[in-house]
Amino acid sequence: MTERLGGVYYLFLMENFPLLRDIIILMGVSIPVIFIFHRLGLPTIVGFLATGVIIGPHGFKLITEVSTVELLAQVGVVMLLFTIGLELSFAKLRNVGKEAVISGGLQILFTTVIIIIIARVFKRSFPEAMLFGFIIAQSSTAIILKILSDRGEIDSSHGRLCMGIVIVQDIAVVPILLPGL
Structure with missing residues (x-):
């Protein structure tokens, strides 16, 4: 029974x-x-x-319920970033500031230029090619931080540099997207 x-x-x-x-x-x-x-x-x-x-x-x-699971995934990403944020040290992150800004800026620039060239070869318009370049130049902060966290490398010198670069990328998105508003 x-x-x-x-x-x-x-x-x-x-x-x-x-x-x-x-x-x-x-x-x-x-x-x-x-x-x-x-x-x-x-x-x-x-x-x-x-x-x-x-x-x-x-x-x-x-x-x-794919849409509901997607909503839960967004909440999960926020919680992951919050948890990793608890481990961040701004003092240590500040030490890689200049290097992260230069590395992140060059990475965005070179990736965007390469994608623009490839997109133009495939007869895409320049604005469309530039958009593709900007999109591909971005890294997922959540994925980078999750991988660094899993490997215990968040507090390593290369881990801090990676975090600095993805923060530069996140900040660079704002002026890139402003013309579209």
Whole structure:
């Protein structure tokens, strides 16, 4: 009788709370996938991407509430950045300031120029080519910080430089996007 009631409650929860079902599926698949990726020496971020491909709408279609999961993902990124922010030392980050500004600026410039040249070869207009260049020149702050955190390299000299560069990229987005407003 208890097993029957347990099954009924389970079905009730799964049918009436699809987000809960999706979270259970997400956790149930991501834990073994991330474990396997970790054993193979691959970053956990790649394991999360693989999990999304496996259970998402282009894989086994196990996740039904994609928009809700996307909202939860945004909350997760904010929490990740907050957690990593707790570990940041502005004094140490300031030490790489000039180097980060120069490196980040050159990275944005060179990447944008290379993409503009490639896009122009494929007959794209200059404004479109420039937009492609700016987009490709940006790095994901959340992904960079997650990888550095997983490797325990946030407080290393190259970790601080990487953080400085992604902060420069984040700041550079503002003047790049202003003409579009």
